[in-house]
Amino acid sequence: xxxxxxxxxxxxxxxxxxxxxxxxxxxxxxxxxxxxxxxxxxxxxxxxxxxxxxxxxxxxxxxxxxxxxxxxxxxxxxxxxxxxxxxxxxxxxxxxxxxxxxxxxxxxxxxx
Amino acid sequence: xxxxxxxxxxxxxxxxxxxxxxxxxxxxxxxxxxxxxxxxxxxxxxxxxxxxxxxxxxxxxxxxxxxxxxxxxxxxxxxxxxxxxxxxxxxxxxxxxxxxxxxxxxxxxxxxxxxx
Numbered sequence: 001x002x003x004x005x006x007x008x009x010x011x012x013x014x015x016x017x018x019x020x021x022x023x024x025x026x027x028x029x030x031x032x033x034x035x036x037x038x039x040x041x042x043x044x045x046x047x048x049x050x051x052x053x054x055x056x057x058x059x060x061x062x063x064x065x066x067x068x069x070x071x072x073x074x075x076x077x078x079x080x081x082x083x084x085x086x087x088x089x090x091x092x093x094x095x096x097x098x099x100x101x102x103x104x105x106x107x108x109x110x111x112x
Numbered sequence: 113x114x115x116x117x118x119x120x121x122x123x124x125x126x127x128x129x130x131x132x133x134x135x136x137x138x139x140x141x142x143x144x145x146x147x148x149x150x151x152x153x154x155x156x157x158x159x160x161x162x163x164x165x166x167x168x169x170x171x172x173x174x175x176x177x178x179x180x181x182x183x184x185x186x187x188x189x190x191x192x193x194x195x196x197x198x199x200x201x202x203x204x205x206x207x208x209x210x211x212x213x214x215x216x217x218x219x220x221x222x223x224x225x226x227x228x
Contacts, residue, residue, distance in 0.1 A: 036219075043118070043205050043219040044156075089155065093217075100146075100217055104155045 002027040006090045006103035014111050019077040021106045023064075023090035026071065031092040033057075033066050033073040034100070038087045047075075047088070085110045115139055116208050118220025125196055126228055133191045133223045135206030141186035142208035146217065147179070150203040162189050196227045 007022040025033065032051045036044040048057030053068035062077045073090060090103040115138040125131050135145055144163050148156040160176075162168040162183035170176045178200075180192040189208075193200055203224050207217040 034216075041222075041224075043116075043221040044207075045219065046216060049216065099158065099161070102155045105153075107153070 002031065002092060002094060002101050004090050004092055004101055004103035006088075006106055008104070009087075009107040010109055011106060012109045012111065013080055015082055016079045017110075019075070019080045019084075019108070021075040021088055021090075021108070023073045023075065023103060024071050025073065025090075025092050027092055027094065029094065031094055033064070034091040034093065035062070035064055035073070035075050036089040036091060036102075038089065038105070040086070044089065080108070080110045082110045082112050084108060114210070114216075114218045116142075116206065116218045116220045118206055118223055120223060121221060122224045122226075124226045124228065127197055128195055130192055130194045131196055131225060133193075133204055133206070133225075135189045135191070135208070135220050137187045137208045137218070140208075140210050140218075142189075142210065143186065144209045145183055145189040146207045146209070147181060147189075147191050148205045148207070150205060150222070152203075156205060159191075193225065196225070198227045201225055201227045 003026045005024050034049045035047040037047045038044045048059040050057040050066035056065045064073050064075045087105045087107045089105045093100045117136045119134045147159045150156050159174045160168045160170045162181050164183050164186050168181035183189040205222040207219045
């Protein structure tokens with residue numbers, strides 16, 4: 001079945017460092033790919049998405065590119081801030097959009 | 113736009129009692145709503161999918177008689193944890209989909225359930 005694998009955390013970075021959180025997926029067909037962010041004690045918020053190969057999703061300085069050849073959707077940010085500390089979930093949704101499958105989540109700590 | 117409100121945000125109850133959690137889409141009609149359970153420092157586990165006016169579809173291993181889901185309108189779904197026990201303590205999150213083909217789910221802020 002479909003699955004999402006993302007790098008284990010926690011990831012600890014200093015402010016203004018470069019961030020990469022790896023995500024790879026297994027799916028039949030052409031899924032949509034997402035990154036969600038969860039701040040402490042809150043639900044998930046959609047961070048960015050891409051719906052087809054080579055699409056780049058971007059938001060708040062974060063970006064990720066849908067790479068079908070490597071089945072990857074790595075999240076990147078050039079300069080992280082303390083306020084980016086959260087848990088980041090990579091996810092995919094099948095073509096019908098009926099079910100979303102989440103990765104295990106990667107916790108990010110950004111130090112001042 | 114696309115706001116999902118979940119209530120209550122935190123509930124404490126005694127073992128053996130039932131607890132109802134509401135999930136409302138405030139500014140859109142949600143043809144499909146999803147209920148997830150999240151254990152500490154873990155990912156979301158899909159419990160069930162509910163479509164307005166029909167019975168919920170439960171994931172394997174989820175007891176439908178224990179976790180009652182009702183989706184009576186296009187803006188409201190409820191999850192009732194019946195005869196709660198301490199092992200039911202968890203973070204429950206709902207999400208709603210607009211069904212417009214964009215495959216985006218909008219999440220509620222979650223409900224933390226503590227069963228004593």
